[in-house]
Every structure is written in structure tokens, then in C-alpha cells.
Amino acid sequence: MLDCIIVGAGSGGGSAAYHLAKRGREVLVLEKARLLHYKPCGGGVSPAVARWFDFDFSEAIAAKVDRVGFTWQHGDRVEAKLETEPMWMVRRDAFDRLLLEEAQKLGVEVCEETEVTGLEFQGSAWQIRTSQGNFEAAYAIGADGATGICAKQFGLAAGELRLGGILDIQAPPDAPDTVRFDFGSLNKGFIWDFPQGTSHAASALVMRGTGKPQEVKKQLLNYAAKLNLDETQFTYYDVSTKLWREDLVLHGKNALLVGDAAGLADPLLAEGIRPALLSGMKAAEAIDRALSGDRDSLENYTRALQEEWGKDMEYAKTWGDFFYNKFNIPGMSSQIYRIGVKRPISAKIMSQILCGEKRYSDVGEQVIKVFKKFFKLGK
Numbered sequence: 001m002l003d004c005i006i007v008g009a010g011s012g013g014g015s016a017a018y019h020l021a022k023r024g025r026e027v028l029v030l031e032k033a034r035l036l037h038y039k040p041c042g043g044g045v046s047p048a049v050a051r052w053f054d055f056d057f058s059e060a061i062a063a064k065v066d067r068v069g070f071t072w073q074h075g076d077r078v079e080a081k082l083e084t085e086p087m088w089m090v091r092r093d094a095f096d097r098l099l100l101e102e103a104q105k106l107g108v109e110v111c112e113e114t115e116v117t118g119l120e121f122q123g124s125a126w127q128i129r130t131s132q133g134n135f136e137a138a139y140a141i142g143a144d145g146a147t148g149i150c151a152k153q154f155g156l157a158a159g160e161l162r163l164g165g166i167l168d169i170q171a172p173p174d175a176p177d178t179v180r181f182d183f184g185s186l187n188k189g190f191i192w193d194f195p196q197g198t199s200h201a202a203s204a205l206v207m208r209g210t211g212k213p214q215e216v217k218k219q220l221l222n223y224a225a226k227l228n229l230d231e232t233q234f235t236y237y238d239v240s241t242k243l244w245r246e247d248l249v250l251h252g253k254n255a256l257l258v259g260d261a262a263g264l265a266d267p268l269l270a271e272g273i274r275p276a277l278l279s280g281m282k283a284a285e286a287i288d289r290a291l292s293g294d295r296d297s298l299e300n301y302t303r304a305l306q307e308e309w310g311k312d313m314e315y316a317k318t319w320g321d322f323f324y325n326k327f328n329i330p331g332m333s334s335q336i337y338r339i340g341v342k343r344p345i346s347a348k349i350m351s352q353i354l355c356g357e358k359r360y361s362d363v364g365e366q367v368i369k370v371f372k373k374f375f376k377l378g379k
């Protein structure tokens with residue numbers, strides 16, 4: 001019997017596989033898609049993730065950026081130079097593939113084009129049914145993304161599902177060293193355009209409420225028109241993620257959730273790759289300890305993620321409540337753009353947070369106080 005089966009070979013699954021194999025555990029990764037298929041994602045990654053791995057990510061980094069540009073409804077532009085280490089821009093197929101290859105070097109087995117169709121805990125092991133036959137393992141990790149089956153099969157409810165879209169633009173970005181964010185054109189959400197070397201990816205996501213897929217697509221096509229792109233230069237993809245919410249329980253019977261399956265993406269800026277990598281690493285540590293007899297380690301995994309990621313996400317969510325106008329105060333988002341985003345200090349703070357040099361909790365209370373005072377929303 002295997003020590004652990006991981007469902008899904010995204011960043012979360014790859015990280016878990018790598019860290020379990022490093023601890024000498026027998027691991028199988030089951031992935032329904034073909035490896036190296038294009039995976040729609042903005043692909044912005046904090047360089048802070050490097051410290052969690054013993055290998056070099058350079059070959060999977062398509063671009064490094066050190067400038068950020070903000071607009072409100074594609075106008076009222078402000079640009080700033082990041083005073084941090086440059087942010088990585090990756091194409092997810094190459095990035096996830098590198099993670100998996102490093103895990104394979106340590107002995108991890110990977111089955112691609114193998115869809116998991118059911119998981120059942122029987123006796124002392126997980127019985128896992130797939131399109132290519134059945135497998136058995138002592139532990140299971142659900143790394144099957146925002147719309148995967150594992151959370152439900154483990155009896156866990158995770159995150160807030162949000163709809164988004166991506167334009168994979170097969171043309172060089174006009175500024176290869178700049179990430180762009182546009183607020184105000186997508187209601188209760190935003191658009192961001194990240195360079196990826198010879199191509200770039202424009203993403204859009206509704207951050208509050210369920211949103212309408214056709215509105216996301218409309219806004220991205222509108223953005224493409226503003227860039228004077230013709231239809232042969234881009235491909236549109238529907239894509240979703242699960243944003244963090246309070247009270248997440250990420251462990252079940254001999255099972256853990258990681259990444260989007262766990263619902264860990266940042267509710268202010270949709271950063272999901274870093275928490276996928278972090279949770280994969282923490283899940284591996286927890287399962288390794290459980291296999292060595294520590295009966296509390298799975299429960300401690302939930303606690304560790306709340307402590308190391310969730311606390312910051314509480315601040316991100318509260319900032320998001322203002323930014324995406326939970327209060328339905330007319331003009332709130334545009335005012336926040338004016339009083340918050342447009343100030344040079346904001347670009348500095350946001351880039352420090354995205355690069356892992358600062359945490360939301362370092363500045364969270366102060367920012368919330370300013371917003372509350374400005375909008376006269378009590379103490």
C-alpha cells in the first residue's frame with residue numbers, strides 16, 4: 001500500500017509530492033489532464049516561495065517584473081517601481097511541470113490522463129477509483145483545484161468559489177517588466193495583465209458575489225479591443241478559483257486538502273499559487289508525522305495554515321470588503337482607488353505583500369482604521 005495518493009498535479013499537488021518524497025515517503029500523483037497542457041492562470045508568483053524548495057526555479061520563470069501600473073476603468077493611470085525583489089511571472093504548465101519533475105527525481109510516480117472518480121475510506125486505507133483502475137493508500141491529499149471532487153468526498157467544505165476568465169495573449173506585452181491592474185471596469189472584481197515573456201495573460205475575477213461569466217468575458221474582450229488585438233492573437237478561457245474564508249477545516253479522516261481544493265486564495269488579490277505551495281509543503285510535513293505515529297498532526301495542519309496564512313487572509317478579506325464594496329456605498333471603490341491605490345505608499349505596501357516582504361497583518365489594522373474613518377463606518 002502506498003503512503004499517500006495526491007489527486008491533482010497543480011502547484012499544490014506538486015509541492016506536496018516533492019516534500020513527501022523528500023521525507024522518503026511512497027507517493028503517487030493522479031492527474032486527469034495531460035501534463036504540459038496549457039493551464040490558464042495569471043502566473044504571478046512571489047519570489048518568497050523559493051525558500052521552501054531545494055531547487056532552482058529559473059527555467060520555469062518566463063519574466064521578472066519590477067514595475068506596477070494601476071488604472072481605474074482603464075484611465076487615471078499611476079505607475080510605480082517596485083522596491084522589492086522582482087516578482088516572478090510563470091506559465092503554469094512549465095512551473096507545475098518543473099515541480100513535478102523534481103518530485104519524480106525523488107521517486108514520486110505520476111499518472112497523467114487519470115481522472116479520480118471516487119474516494120472511499122475503508123478499514124485503514126483510502127480506496128481510490130480512477131478512469132485507469134483502482135489504487136490504495138494510507139493517506140490522501142486533495143489537490144484537485146477549485147472544482148475538484150475531493151473536498152466533498154472528504155466531507156469538508158472549502159472556500160468561496162469565484163468565476164473568472166483568462167485571455168492567453170500570443171503577442172509580446174508592451175511593457176515586459178510591468179504588471180498592470182485595472183479596477184472599476186469589472187464590477188466587484190478586477191482585471192490584471194501579467195507579462196509571460198513573449199506572451200501575456202490578462203485575467204479577470206469577480207471577488208464578491210457569484211458574478212456572471214458573460215460579464216467577465218465581455219470585460220476581457222473589451223480590454224483586448226483596447227490593446228488593438230484581433231481574435232487570432234488570443235484565446236479565452238473560463239477559469240475559477242476558491243477564495244479563503246473563515247473557519248476552514250482542511251483535514252478529514254487520513255486526508256488533507258491543499259491549494260484551491262482547500263480554498264486558500266487571497267480574497268483581495270486572488271493570489272493562489274503561494275498558498276498552494278505552502279499548503280502542499282505543510283500537508284507533506286503533517287502526513288509524514290502522522291505516518292510516524294503523531295495522531296494530532298492532521299488537526300495541527302489546519303491550525304498551522306490558519307496561523308501562517310489565514311490570519312493574514314482575515315485582513316485581506318476586510319480590505320476586500322471595502323475595495324469590492326460590501327457596504328454598497330455609491331462610489332466607494334473609486335474613492336478607495338483615489339485615496340488608497342493611487343498613493344505611492346500603497347503600491348509599495350502591496351508589492352511588499354505580494355513579494356512576501358511584508359504581511360497584511362503588519363499594516364492591516366492601520367489601513368482598516370483609515371477606511372472606516374473615511375467612510376464614517378464606526379470604530
Ligand SMILES: Cc1cc2nc3c(=O)[nH]c(=O)nc-3n(C[C@H](O)[C@H](O)[C@H](O)COP(=O)(O)OP(=O)(O)OC[C@H]3O[C@@H](n4cnc5c(N)ncnc54)[C@H](O)[C@@H]3O)c2cc1C
Binds near residue numbers: 033041044117274
Ligand atoms: C483568473 C485567475 C487568475 C489567477 N492568477 C493568479 C496569479 O497570477 N497568481 C496566483 O498566485 N494565483 C492566481 N490565481 C489563482 C491560482 O490559479 C490558483 O490558486 C492555483 O491554480 C491553485 O493551484 P492548485 O494546485 O491548488 O490547483 P490547480 O492548479 O487548479 O490544479 C488542480 C489539478 O487537479 C487536477 N484535477 C482536478 N480534478 C481531478 C480529478 N478528479 N482527478 C485527477 N486530477 C484532477 C486538474 O486537472 C489540475 O491539474 C488565479 C486564479 C484565477 C481564477
